[in-house]
Amino acid sequence: MTANRECYDVIVVGAGPAGSTAARKLAMAGCSVLLIDQATFPRDKHCGGLIPIKALRLLDFEIPKRSTLNDIYSITLYSHSMKASTHQDYQLLGKTVHRKDFDHILLNQAIAQRVRFYQGTRLQHIVEEKGYIRVITSTDEYLCSKVLGCDGSGSIVKGFVEGELPLDRYKMGFAVNGLLSVNQREAFEDFKLFSVPLAFSMGWAIPQGNCINVGIGGPSYQKKQLADHFKEHIAKVARLYPSSGEPKNFRGSFLPAGGFRRKVQKGNILLAGDAAGLVDSFTGEGIYYAMQSGSLAAEKIIQGKTSEFEAACKQVFHRQLQKSLIFSLLCYKKRYTELSFLRNLQCSKFCKTIKSK
Ligand SMILES: Cc1cc2nc3c(=O)[nH]c(=O)nc-3n(C[C@H](O)[C@H](O)[C@H](O)COP(=O)(O)OP(=O)(O)OC[C@H]3O[C@@H](n4cnc5c(N)ncnc54)[C@H](O)[C@@H]3O)c2cc1C
Known part of the structure; x- marks a missing residue:
């Protein structure tokens, strides 16, 4: 790799729940990690909290x-x-x-594990070279072996994973x-x-x-x-x-919007959290999915099994995301929501999904 550039095992883009969780786990396993975010922390996030x-x-x-x-x-x-x-x-x-407080706590936990964090640093471009990846940001260029895109719903990294698909x-x-x-x-x-x-x-x-x-x-x-x-x-x-x-x-x-058909990886570029489209379509809840998918991506990188990440995501999230689509469809049908036994059933089933995977 080029000698005069900072060089990392993994560059994580976005320091929300997905990015901070992944960066911390990677650093704890001994990886050198750069975490970048375009915002200055503590930053607020539009959320139900x-x-x-x-x-x-x-x-x-x-x-x-x-x-x-x-x-x-x-x-x-x-x-x-x-x-x-x-x-x-x-x-x-x-x-x-x-969210300002919660996300800042997760970020500080990552920094405490020697994750290098650059704020006010916006990802602009990713170039895959032979054997390494060049990450071009608003402040500098960095080199790494793997990129994990945790840059939220307007993800730039997603564009490199999905290709130039029209916005769906x-x-x-x-x-x-x-x-x-x-x-x-x-x-x-x-x-x-x-x-x-x-x-x-x-x-x-x-x-x-x-x-x-x-x-x-x-x-x-x-x-x-x-x-x-x-x-x-x-x-x-x-x-x-x-x-x-x-x-x-x-x-x-x-x-x-949720749903479960998602492309979350291309070679050494992976996506987690909102960038991977992992949100419950019934409630819009995404923090659990962000933390869990960030953790899963880190786990696969640590094990040297990044090629298994997409299949692992499917295995962990597919059923629940499918269920949440059915819930949201049932809630739209007026005649179903007016039936108290069905509402009660939905309510208790939803409680179960909030408590466990
Ligand atoms: C109105 C609303 C209410 C919600 N309420 C809830 C709720 O109550 N409970 C729940 O579980 N979920 C809720 N969600 C969903 C939840 O907020 C997200 O699913 C969650 O924040 C995803 O975490 P993340 O880490 O993937 O992304 P984010 O938290 O969005 O973090 C992405 C980070 O990437 C950074 N970034 C973006 N682009 C770049 C770039 N180019 N370069 C560098 N950095 C970049 C951003 O600054 C940001 O810090 C809600 C969402 C909305 C919109």
């Missing part, structure tokens, strides 16, 4: 109590006409956080969300999901300290309808919290 228990279980360190907001013990699913089914669990289902509008999702301030301390352990009259779409209300994070998401080809329906959704949620104030901080953002 619910970390499911199955994601928290992947951590081998504690998240300090001061960095978490609410403990979630129940899930309520609302039909189109606002009939509710609640599944109350005796076990913790998840915790809510500010069915693979991209869109979400609008905002915060509703509330005074009451009731129902602050409850994660609420709402059926909405748009295909493969879902509304949510997630407690976050003294606010409720309210949002609606679905396939990006329905972006306009989602934005139009958001007002109605906010009004529905506000009726459940009579003391709620004015909604604030609205934003729209893209996320993968």
Whole structure:
């Protein structure tokens, strides 16, 4: 390799949950790792902030109590006409956080394992040379043997894995969300999901300290309808919290639409997390998938079995992503969501998927 350039075993692009998890694991196994991110940390991330228990279980360190907001013990699913089914669990289902804090904790854990981290460094181009890969960024060029793209839903690395495919509008999702301030301390352990009259779409209300994070998401080809329906959704949620104030901080953002047919690898270039399109299409939940796929990619690199990564991803995620598609389709069908036994069943099944793989 060229002598006057910094040279690494692995360059990880993106320091979200996927990138930090992977970089830490690689460094712990003795790999030299460069982690780059275009943002300056701590950086915020547009999110509902619910970390499911199955994601928290992947951590081998504690998240300090001061960095978490609410403990979630129940899930309520609302039909189109606002009939509710609640599944109350005796076990913790998840915790809510500010992503700024959570992602920063994961990043610091990676840095503590001697991962070199360059922030404010944007990936621009990847060139595969004979025997090594040249990574061109906004600040410098680096060399490595493997690249792991954890650069989120607008991934640049993905372009090198998938080739110049036209953007598939069915693979991209869109979400609008905002915060509703509330005074009451009731129902602050409850994660609420709402059926909405748009295909493969879902509304949510997630407690976050003294606010409720309210949002609606679905396939990006329905972006306009989602934005139009958001007002109605906010009004529905506000009726459940009579003391709620004015909604604030609205934003729209893209996320993968979920589904399970994904290309996540080309030779020594791998993808994890949102960059790999790994998101639950029923809830839009992706933090577990990001951490788990980042960890899986690291594991295959450490074992020298990168060629097995795509098959391993399929084995670990395929069934669950398939199930989440079925859930979201059932929630769209009005006549199904109005049947209480079906709603109850969906609710308890969903609880199971939040708790385990
Ligand atoms: C509105 C909304 C609500 C959500 N709510 C939840 C929820 O409650 N629970 C849940 O589990 N999931 C939720 N998700 C999904 C979740 O946020 C993502 O699945 C998760 O953040 C994916 O992690 P990641 O590490 O793959 O990517 P990200 O967290 O997006 O991190 C990617 C990183 O890459 C960096 N980057 C991007 N491009 C470049 C580049 N060219 N060069 C260098 N760096 C780059 C970015 O700065 C960023 O730091 C939500 C998503 C949205 C949009």
